[in-house]
Amino acid sequence: MLIEIKNILLPLTGADDLDSVMSVALDFARRFDAHLSAVVVGSDPTEVATLAGEGISAGMVTEMIDAAATEAHRRAIRIRHxxxxxxxxxxxxxxxxxxxxMSIGGGVSASLEVLDGTEHDALTWRSRLADMTLVPNLISATDPRASETLHAILFxxxxxxxxxxxxxxxxxGSRIAIAWNGTPESSLALRCILPWxxxxxxxxVLTCQEYQRRGPTGDDVVRYLRLHGISATTRACDPxxxxxxxxxxxxAEDFGADMLSMGAYSHSRLRQMILGGVTRHILENMKLTVLMSR
Incomplete structure (x- = not known):
């Protein structure tokens, strides 16, 4: 039996442009009759102390922390509004x-919880009891913690x-592309995309000779999907x-896909950050909704 999506974690890491992530959140919540668990994690004002170098007085550090706390509070208010x-x-x-x-039925529901910046780990813990986590993209992110949040949840x-x-x-999710390379990461992403x-x-199913590892092929994936009552085709992509x-x-663009699923960081994240990699390219250039699993 396919696990239903009933709890969607929605970390709101910035207030500059929430239109896209809220649009996707509404689509998913209505599609699965799910609950939206929105969480705001403020910046930790004490982090500015690590930026203080020699010659910075204790009084100046205190002023910096107070200013950061005030800005974090204002940002939380904007997001809440x-x-x-x-x-x-x-x-x-x-x-x-x-x-x-605690109450069953009544349609789509939503909640909002504001966490102190020092509770950043608590956000990851909450993601372990969510059926999925939805985050804004990193392309236009202005919050320096957005990437940290995304990767913490992913890993x-x-x-x-x-x-x-x-x-x-x-x-x-009207047209779905599945990036496949035979790895455990892509296998998990395949399983996770089934509700859509x-x-x-x-x-x-998108394959690439340079991307494929030892494991099942794209044709094997098509047969697997067929067992789930899903008809799919394959496409060989060139770098x-x-x-x-x-x-x-x-x-994915040629197929007209509006959603892509893929395994993330088959190589280590450090190696991809230094040498580049598929995951990094997708995160920096995506124009469609992307599901990743690690």
Whole structure:
């Protein structure tokens, strides 16, 4: 039996542009009749102390911490206001975070919890009891902790991570591309995309000779999906300027996909950050909703 998506964790790491992530969140919540667990994690003002060098007095450090705390508070207020408007404008049922799951039915529900910046680890812990976590993309992120949040959840949650595109999409999950290279990471992503693939009008498995590892092939994936009642095709993608990630994004674009699933960091994250890699390219250039699993 396919596990249903009922709890969607929504870390709101910035207030500059929430249109896209909120649009995707609403689509998913209504599609799965799920609860949106929104969490705001403030910056830790004491982190500015690490920036203080020689010649910085204790008084100046205190002023810096106070200023950072004030800005973090203002940012949390802006995010809370945006979320409240989102809930009201879309007719969602608001519940307290402590009472999630206590009432059955009543349509899509939403909650908002504000955590202190020192509770950043608590966000990762919450992701382990979410059926998926949805985060804004990194392309236009202004919050320096956005990348930290994304990667912490990707590596430490054991659950799928979905990244919203830079611009609010017209559709999500109507045409799905599955990047496949035979690794355990891509296998988990394949399993996680099934709730969307079941209702998609088109599904295509993207492969690349330079991307493939020892393991099942794209044709094997098509047969696996067939067992789940999902019809899919395969597409062989060529790297663009020796970049596999660019080739996969081009393949997804050619298919008209509005959602891509893939395993993340088959190589170590450090190696990919230094030498480049598929995951890094996707994160820096994606224009569609992306599901990643690690």
């Amino acid at each position: 945006s979320f409240d408007s989102f809930v009201h404008n879309n007719g969602l049922r608001r519940v307290e975070a402590s009472k999630i799951g 430490d949650s054991g659950r799928p991570l979905v990244i919203a595109p830079p611009i609010a999409p017209k559709t999500v 693939a079941h209702t998609a009008e088109g599904v295509q 663009i300027n020796k970049d596999v990630g660019a080739g996969l994004l081009k393949g």
